[in-house]
Amino acid sequence: MPQCSRQKPSWTGREQMAHSDTPTLQQQAERLREWRAGFQAVYVIATGIQTGFFDQLAAHPQGLTAQELAQRTGCHTPYVAIWCASAYRYRLVDTHDGRYVLAPHIDSLLAGQTHPDSQAALFLNVVRDAGPRLAQHADYMKSGTMGSHAEAYGRNPIRLDPPPNQEALQWRLWCEEMRPRVPTLNDALRNGGRVLDVGCGPGLMLLQLAAAYPTASFVGVDVVELGGLETARRLIRARGCESRIHVECVAAEQMTYAEAFDGVLITRVFHEIPVEIRAALFRACYHALKRPGVLLNLDFAYPDTLEEFRQPLFWSGVDNQYREMVWGTVHPTWQEQHRMLTEAGFTAIERHFVPQIPQGTHYLAVAHKR
Ligand SMILES: C[S@@+](CC[C@H](N)C(=O)[O-])C[C@H]1O[C@@H](n2cnc3c(N)ncnc32)[C@H](O)[C@@H]1O
Structure with missing residues (x-):
């Protein structure tokens, strides 16, 4: 009987990787299982939010049985019991005296x-939004069809009102990440300074700043009315x-303001x-x-090198790039x-990583006109 004559693959990538941290087939299979479980965990979590399970459990720190949770939310008891067991498996809930309670920090x-x-x-x-779009990526790969960000704001009903935690988040960003790095701007704002917010969206940062600096004035520009400027x-x-905040529909790159502001903010734009x-x-700014x-x-931290693609610091940027391509x-x-900031004339450019954002790590560029 002739021996099986399958040729050795000629690809050499594996040989180059062949050292102690080369994963085994089992480890790779386990990693794939984890991604699949994570996918399902996302739906378990979303269901818990939509049904009010998390809210009810937060309101009852002494705990609820699956039956009590089902009664309080008007849901089908046998399914709720399975949801609770899954939430326990994902460490979203713990148990106390036979009742389910939220795991630490899940209330926040x-x-x-x-x-x-x-x-x-x-x-x-x-x-609701990213999943159905991601499911079409195989088609997008072939067609190369491109939509626009305006779809996410103007046409998506869930984006019409900003999420309820956005103001608190913007305020924390200003207090903890921005203000300590720009003392001169803080002084200017205390003395009737002016700030421009480029891509201000629903204007939440401007509202926070206007409340904190009662003599300062503000301008916001954006291109989206529905879900943004409106x-x-x-x-x-x-x-x-x-009298102190003025917003207008102007494309950022077409702004014609001259020597008018002590500070310019561009957040997640x-x-x-x-x-x-x-x-x-940047020249207009x-x-x-x-x-x-x-x-x-302020924007998602995105890698400069291939090595950085595997560093957690940059995953929010890598994931957002895929989701929004x-x-x-x-x-x-x-x-x-x-390079662009330098060419525009800015100096003393700094980069700071900002980890405390629910979407993941961002970086904040601070650039001066001196
Ligand atoms: C992710 S949102 C961020 C909104 C706000 N800065 C915040 O942090 O909540 C991005 C915003 O940038 C705006 N935008 C996109 N392209 C723009 C442009 N060329 N000129 C002005 N605004 C723009 C969008 O309309 C949207 O409101």
Whole structure:
């Protein structure tokens, strides 16, 4: 009988990897099982938010049986019992005297939705919006069809009102990440300074700043009305801030402000700006700033090197890039951003990692006009 004559594969990648940390087949299989379990955990969590299970458990720290939870939420007891068991398996709940209680910190993260660390809106967004889009990626790969970010704001009803924890989150960002790094801007704001928020969306950062600095004034620009500027105008009116916050529909790269602001903020916007107009946006920001002035650009941390793709610090950027590619997102690397800032005229450019954001680690660029 001739021996099986299967040729050895000629690909050499494996040989190059063949050292002590080369995973076994079993380890790779286990990793795949974990991703699959994680996928299901997302749905268990989203269901717990949508049904009010987490809220009910948060309201009853002494615990609830599956039957009590089902009664309080108007759900089918046998299914609720299976949900509870799954939530226990995922360490979302613990048990105490035969009743289910929330596991540590799950109340802040998934119940109530107002805590700055709340991830509830993100889980709902994943199952309602991102999931169906991701399921079509095989088609997108072939067609290369590109949508736009405006779809997410203007046409998606769940984005019309900002998630309930956004104001607390913006305030924490300002107090803990931004303000300590820009003392000159803080002083200017205390003395009637002016700040521009580029891509202000519903204007939540402007509202926080207006409340904290009663003599300062603010301008916000954005291109989306529904879910963006419309919401901003409504909130500005409701809080009586019309005389100090002005928002307008202007594309960031077309702004013509000159020497008008002590600070410019760009928060979670830059990755949405088309690559070919990013340099113009930084130039417009530089032009808009007084001297001295400072630009703060907060966005997902995206890797510069292949090695960084496997570093957790950059996973929020890597994952967002995949999730939003069909909207035209192209995340800038730090080096690209640094080069564009320098070419626009900015100096003393710093990068700070910002871990405390529910979406994952971001970085904050601080760049000066001196
Ligand atoms: C993820 S949201 C962030 C909103 C807000 N800065 C925040 O942190 O909540 C991105 C915003 O950038 C706006 N945007 C995108 N491209 C823009 C452009 N060329 N000019 C002005 N705004 C833009 C979007 O309309 C959207 O409101």
